[in-house]
Amino acid sequence: MNANRRTVIKTSGAMATLVALGIVTAQQAHAAGRPGFEARSLQDALRAVGGTPAATDQIRIVSPDIAENGAVVPVGVSSTLPNTTELFILVERNPVPLAAAFTIPRGTEPDIQTRVRMGESSNIVAVARSDGRLFSAVKETKVTLGGCGG
Amino acid sequence: MSTPMRIRAVEEGGVTTVRVLMAHVMETGVRRGADGAPIPAHYINQVEATHNGRNVLSANWGAAVSQNPFLAFRFRGAAKGDRVAVRWTDNRGGTRTDEAAIT
Numbered sequence: 001m002n003a004n005r006r007t008v009i010k011t012s013g014a015m016a017t018l019v020a021l022g023i024v025t026a027q028q029a030h031a032a033g034r035p036g037f038e039a040r041s042l043q044d045a046l047r048a049v050g051g052t053p054a055a056t057d058q059i060r061i062v063s064p065d066i067a068e069n070g071a072v073v074p075v076g077v078s079s080t081l082p083n084t085t086e087l088f089i090l091v092e093r094n095p096v097p098l099a100a101a102f103t104i105p106r107g108t109e110p111d112i113q114t115r116v117r118m119g120e121s122s123n124i125v126a127v128a129r130s131d132g133r134l135f136s137a138v139k140e141t142k143v144t145l146g147g148c149g150g
Numbered sequence: 151m152s153t154p155m156r157i158r159a160v161e162e163g164g165v166t167t168v169r170v171l172m173a174h175v176m177e178t179g180v181r182r183g184a185d186g187a188p189i190p191a192h193y194i195n196q197v198e199a200t201h202n203g204r205n206v207l208s209a210n211w212g213a214a215v216s217q218n219p220f221l222a223f224r225f226r227g228a229a230k231g232d233r234v235a236v237r238w239t240d241n242r243g244g245t246r247t248d249e250a251a252i253t
Contacts, residue, residue, distance in 0.1 A: 034210045037195075071217070073216070074220075091214060095180065096213065099211070099212050100214075100215055101211075102208070102209045103208040103209070105206060105207070107225050107226050108223065108224070108225040109165070109223070111223065111224055112223050113221070113223075114222075115215070117178065117213075117216055147216075
């Protein structure tokens with residue numbers, strides 16, 4: 001556990017130094033080792049995650065049709081595709097569309113709930129990796145008050 | 151010292167449902183303060199959950215997960231009384247681990 005702390009602090013420190021020197025942007029530093037989190041468009045995020053997913057009705061997105069508060073939008077994603085090993089949640093119109101990436105080990109259900117910020121009304125795109133291939137489903141959630149602040 | 155996570159883990163019919171509420175500002179880095187300067191990003195970017203030391207979920211998050219993050223997931227193979235631990239790490243190297251017994 002101590003080794004992990006030191007590694008994380010060392011890595012953060014190294015990245016912080018690179019950011020300070022202007023060699024790496026803050027955005028890239030956040031995204032280091034985490035594919036897709038630097039992408040600023042849905043297409044780039046999907047490419048980073050592994051390509052263009054095939055549309056499927058075997059991914060279910062549970063989210064409000066209309067969210068009053070874009071800062072806290074409950075989103076549930078579940079997959080009935082075989083051997084789903086990863087689930088991704090993207091908000092198409094957010095400045096950084098990839099919101100969350102989950103790795104699902106054997107024994108864990110591919111069924112996740114969380115809450116995301118939506119800057120504006122947007123498609124929520126859920127992607128699943130099933131037997132190594134990407135599939136996606138889309139649901140639109142309208143937002144009354146955008147949730148990114150600023 | 152960060153605020154403890156609230157973790158509820160309930161086993162029924164062989165499936166354990168875990169619900170976690172984490173306390174974290176989840177600052178996106180997009181907001182500006184009163185002086186107009188951007189408030190630096192500060193958000194949980196990694197989460198790991200374990201059951202008796204075995205990984206049952208890993209997550210990478212961006213700044214778009216809401217403040218005081220909520221997370222729910224389900225897994226098989228646990229029994230009442232087993233421990234579930236959740237660890238989060240944020241983009242500044244902050245980290246916190248909490249655990250709960252499955253009821």
